[in-house]
Amino acid sequence: xxxxxxxxxxxxxxxxxxxxxxxxxxGVLHLFLAGxxxxxxxxxxxxxxxxxxxxxxLVAAGGVFVLAFPRVMAAGFAGFYLALWLVLWAFILxxxxxxxxxxxxxxxxxxxxxxxxxxxxxxLALLFGVALGNVVRxxxxxASGQFxxxxxxxxxxxxxxxxxxxxxxxxxxxxxxxxxxxxATYLRxxxxxxxxxxxxxxxxxxxGAVALLFPVVTFxxxxxxxxxxxxxxxxxxxxxxxxAVAAGVFMLSSGLRRASESRALAGSSATIAGLLASAxxxxxxxxxxxxxxxxxxxxxxxGATTAHGLxxxxxWWPAAAALSFVYxxxxxxxxxxxx
Amino acid sequence: MxxxxxxxxxxxxxxxxxxxxxxxxxxxxxxxxxxxxTWRGQQPGGEPAAAAARFWTRIFGLxxxxxxxxxxxxxxxxxxxxxxxxxxxxxIIGQTLAMxxxxxxxxxxxxxxxxxxxxxRLGPRLHLAAAIGVAAGSWLSGYFIIVTNAFMQRxxxxxxxxxxxxVADIGAYLLNEWAWIEFAHNQAAAxxxxxxxxxxxxxxxxxxxxxLPQARLYLKHGVLAGLVASVLVAFPTGDAQAKIVARxxxxxxxxxxxxxxxxxxxxxxxxxxxxxxxxxxxNPIRVPGMLSFLAFGTFHGDVRGLAAFPENEWPDNxxxxxxxxxxxxxxxxxxxxxxxLAVLLQxxxxxxxxxxxxxxxxxxxxxxxxxxxxxxxxAELGRQPWLIYGLFKTSDGISHVVSAGNVVFTLIGLCGLYxxxxxxxxxxxxxxxxHGPHA
Numbered sequence: 001x002x003x004x005x006x007x008x009x010x011x012x013x014x015x016x017x018x019x020x021x022x023x024x025x026x027g028v029l030h031l032f033l034a035g036x037x038x039x040x041x042x043x044x045x046x047x048x049x050x051x052x053x054x055x056x057x058l059v060a061a062g063g064v065f066v067l068a069f070p071r072v073m074a075a076g077f078a079g080f081y082l083a084l085w086l087v088l089w090a091f092i093l094x095x096x097x098x099x100x101x102x103x104x105x106x107x108x109x110x111x112x113x114x115x116x117x118x119x120x121x122x123x124l125a126l127l128f129g130v131a132l133g134n135v136v137r138x139x140x141x142x143a144s145g146q147f148x149x150x151x152x153x154x155x156x157x158x159x160x161x162x163x164x165x166x167x168x169x170x171x172x173x174x175x176x177x178x179x180x181x182x183x184a185t186y187l188r189x190x191x192x193x194x195x196x197x198x199x200x201x202x203x204x205x206x207x208g209a210v211a212l213l214f215p216v217v218t219f220x221x222x223x224x225x226x227x228x229x230x231x232x233x234x235x236x237x238x239x240x241x242x243x244a245v246a247a248g249v250f251m252l253s254s255g256l257r258r259a260s261e262s263r264a265l266a267g268s269s270a271t272i273a274g275l276l277a278s279a280x281x282x283x284x285x286x287x288x289x290x291x292x293x294x295x296x297x298x299x300x301x302x303g304a305t306t307a308h309g310l311x312x313x314x315x316w317w318p319a320a321a322a323l324s325f326v327y328x329x330x331x332x333x334x335x336x337x338x339x
Numbered sequence: 340m341x342x343x344x345x346x347x348x349x350x351x352x353x354x355x356x357x358x359x360x361x362x363x364x365x366x367x368x369x370x371x372x373x374x375x376x377t378w379r380g381q382q383p384g385g386e387p388a389a390a391a392a393r394f395w396t397r398i399f400g401l402x403x404x405x406x407x408x409x410x411x412x413x414x415x416x417x418x419x420x421x422x423x424x425x426x427x428x429x430x431i432i433g434q435t436l437a438m439x440x441x442x443x444x445x446x447x448x449x450x451x452x453x454x455x456x457x458x459x460r461l462g463p464r465l466h467l468a469a470a471i472g473v474a475a476g477s478w479l480s481g482y483f484i485i486v487t488n489a490f491m492q493r494x495x496x497x498x499x500x501x502x503x504x505x506v507a508d509i510g511a512y513l514l515n516e517w518a519w520i521e522f523a524h525n526q527a528a529a530x531x532x533x534x535x536x537x538x539x540x541x542x543x544x545x546x547x548x549x550x551l552p553q554a555r556l557y558l559k560h561g562v563l564a565g566l567v568a569s570v571l572v573a574f575p576t577g578d579a580q581a582k583i584v585a586r587x588x589x590x591x592x593x594x595x596x597x598x599x600x601x602x603x604x605x606x607x608x609x610x611x612x613x614x615x616x617x618x619x620x621x622n623p624i625r626v627p628g629m630l631s632f633l634a635f636g637t638f639h640g641d642v643r644g645l646a647a648f649p650e651n652e653w654p655d656n657x658x659x660x661x662x663x664x665x666x667x668x669x670x671x672x673x674x675x676x677x678x679x680l681a682v683l684l685q686x687x688x689x690x691x692x693x694x695x696x697x698x699x700x701x702x703x704x705x706x707x708x709x710x711x712x713x714x715x716x717x718a719e720l721g722r723q724p725w726l727i728y729g730l731f732k733t734s735d736g737i738s739h740v741v742s743a744g745n746v747v748f749t750l751i752g753l754c755g756l757y758x759x760x761x762x763x764x765x766x767x768x769x770x771x772x773x774h775g776p777h778a
Contacts, residue, residue: 076418096760
């Protein structure tokens with residue numbers, strides 16, 4: 001039951017990263033890809049009316065977290081206090097930029113909000129990468145189970161670590177490149193004309209950067225947390241995730257070469273989902289690894305609520321998720337297509 | 340006081356939640372008008388209603404956006420600022436926090452973007468479905484968060500295991516008597532806010548002599564819905580709310596009335612200043628026996644005063660609690676009076692032309708926001724010193740690892756950010772109102 005809820009948490013987070021990831025990635029590339037006001041307006045329109053539905057999957061993941069693993073949620077959110085407030089600022093600014101940016105037909109107003117949208121998206125991409133880096137590397141959990149972490153300490157990955165060090169920053173940069181590539185692949189599908197051509201070029205460049213960075217980050221991960229790979233090797237779920245990565249990369253490269261835009265986006269989504277799922281499978285059963293001493297780590301079973309609570313939630317949660325896909329499909333059917 | 344991190348955690352949460360709730364009370368209040376006008380606008384001869392729906396959808400969209408961006412921090416603060424509370428109670432309140440995300444937010448967010456795209460892009464049926472979806476989502480969201488709050492007011496359906504709370508009976512938790520009453524009271528109050536906003540815009544146009552058919556529509560629907568809602572706020576919902584406070588939170592009821600001594604024939608205080616050090620109310624004007632009647636349905640009901648309880652069970656800010664309750668109750672009574680007069684004039688066909696009342700209606704729109712805020716302050720201050728009534732103290736609930744310095748840092752930042760957001764909102768809504776509805 002605990003493993004199942006760990007998987008559901010990972011599923012919800014992955015869904016958020018894949019869906020909102022293309023909005024974030026489009027935001028990162030926004031000012032580079034779109035030169036004129038009309039093109040910028042089209043990039044924002046390409047996100048479509050469902051962008052906030054994508055964002056809500058993060059809130060849904062927060063819900064699964066507090067519902068199933070209250071201890072881990074409490075320790076993690078308090079420990080990442082300032083980092084989470086930075087994420088919140090970025091969400092607030094991005095949301096406002098997308099909602100009010102088009103309200104005035106004024107060049108200054110519009111360019112200000114386009115810049116806010118781009119900067120907030122960049123900050124989100126970087127912070128999510130840093131967050132993932134922190135989860136993989138571990139955080140300084142003492143015997144009490146409650147940790148408080150500085151934004152930066154010595155930039156080293158052992159002992160009394162901070163939010164930022166050479167490893168978490170590397171993952172942050174990798175994530176930014178990955179989400180930018182995902183965003184370019186998405187914009188390629190949703191745009192036409194010159195914007196489509198530029199998105200295609202950007203997709204090739206950013207996926208190239210991802211291909212270059214991936215071995216570096218993988219090697220760094222092996223240095224920082226070698227047991228992660230042992231976890232992946234030992235778990236069939238992780239093999240499945242790696243198979244998804246392989247299939248994703250294949251679809252992506254064929255989609256990019258043959259101008260099959262939807263296949264490329266499916267491949268990009270599968271690649272990201274597979275990478276995150278394999279990381280999650282490798283981390284399990286730890287949820288927050290301690291850099292001070294391994295036995296201080298917060299595991300899924302120690303952090304979970306009662307089996308009865310988990311069973312109750314299993315009755316309604318999948319139904320709610322299925323319902324929400326129905327609503328989103330109804331809206332998407334009417335609003336898909338190129339902008 | 341100010342060196343205590345708990346003070347800053349409470350201040351930050353109070354500030355962010357008070358500010359946040361300015362927006363949802365308006366969206367939950369206006370959304371009913373929106374659904375009705377959207378539906379009516381699709382019927383023969385419904386063009387005025389369709390124009391009203393288009394105009395209010397623009398204001399609704401802005402309000403909704405502010406509600407969303409200020410709402411996401413509320414969810415996060417359960418962990419960032421109230422970690423010990425989430426650790427202790429997450430096993431049960433996590434159910435409704437997660438339900439709110441899964442049932443309500445995913446529903447609203449799927450349809451809000453579509454609703455803003457408008458009928459031309461969606462077609463009439465999907466447009467109406469989007470309006471209904473957003474309405475259902477926003478009210479469901481209210482229910483789940485009120486179940487969570489009701490558990491903090493009167494915990495039911497839980498068990499304690501390993502020093503933490505977990506679900507024992509999910510049905511009892513979701514159907515908490517307190518939740519039903521609080522939800523009914525709160526939603527009626529949100530409808531009062533929405534109705535006053537609709538009527539105020541109508542009054543503004545009527546006074547200026549522009550968009551007159553639309554102005555008459557807003558005035559008519561605004562004051563009618565507003566009168567029904569403001570009566571419902573007082574009776575039966577407010578009355579039922581007072582009775583469950585009397586039953587389950589006796590010290591809170593005593594503090595709300597500034598009552599220190601015990602006994603039957605308890606008075607209700609219309610005005611007066613609590614003097615906690617001297618344990619009395621200064622300059623009181625009272626109605627004899629009314630409190631006993633309101634709390635227990637009989638003038639002989641024995642309402643115990645604060646002196647009957649140990650001081651460590653007293654709410655920790657009696658003065659603010661007392662004023663919050665009196666501001667809420669006083670304004671609620673005034674709303675009924677103003678709206679009853681307005682409905683009377685509407686019935687005589689003179690509402691859109693009698694300028695004194697139009698001025699009152701135009702300038703009155705901030706007061707339901709104040710009354711709603713004061714009502715929530717009454718609920719939350721009355722619950723003190725408990726975070727979960729009788730189970731868990733507020734001072735134990737904070738994230739102990741987060742220093743006061745960190746909280747002051749984020750609070751200052753939020754004050755600046757929310758100030759800018761408020762200016763932006765007023766500017767954009769003002770612009771929409773100046774622009775006006777176009778038939």
